[in-house]
Amino acid sequence: MKKNLLIIFRHPPFSSTNNRESLDIALACSAFDIPVSLLFLNDGLLQLRNHQNSQLLQQKSLVNNFKALAMYDIDDYYVLEDDLSQYQLTEKDLSLSCKIIKQEKMAHLIREFDTVINL
Numbered sequence: 001m002k003k004n005l006l007i008i009f010r011h012p013p014f015s016s017t018n019n020r021e022s023l024d025i026a027l028a029c030s031a032f033d034i035p036v037s038l039l040f041l042n043d044g045l046l047q048l049r050n051h052q053n054s055q056l057l058q059q060k061s062l063v064n065n066f067k068a069l070a071m072y073d074i075d076d077y078y079v080l081e082d083d084l085s086q087y088q089l090t091e092k093d094l095s096l097s098c099k100i101i102k103q104e105k106m107a108h109l110i111r112e113f114d115t116v117i118n119l
Helices: 018-031 042-048 063-067 081-086 103-111
Strands: 005-009 036-040 076-080 099-101 115-118
Touching: 005 018, 005 042, 018 036, 036 042, 036 103, 042 063, 042 076, 042 081, 076 081, 076 103, 081 099, 099 103
Parallel strands: 005 036, 005 115, 036 076, 076 099
Antiparallel strands: none
């Protein structure tokens, strides 16, 4: 039986290398046929925001990398309904089509995975 993996993104864009490292883990695991899903929590939701201007910070945005995840068979993305409300975002504001879950369902979602990575 294949193990599955959930990677949690909690950090805002450009704040540290954690987001890039989490993405690298997702891609590496996918290369070894490990089913990978991504959960964007709190400030991590901002990773998915369209129209990020990373040039001012002289950094690369991860948005294009996230858009390419389907090529690696990574296509399960989750966000919390409360986080969307907090940042006044809608599904249309995000670069990925995410499954929106309620806060009370998050623990159940996390328990569905054999391994959870939260950098």
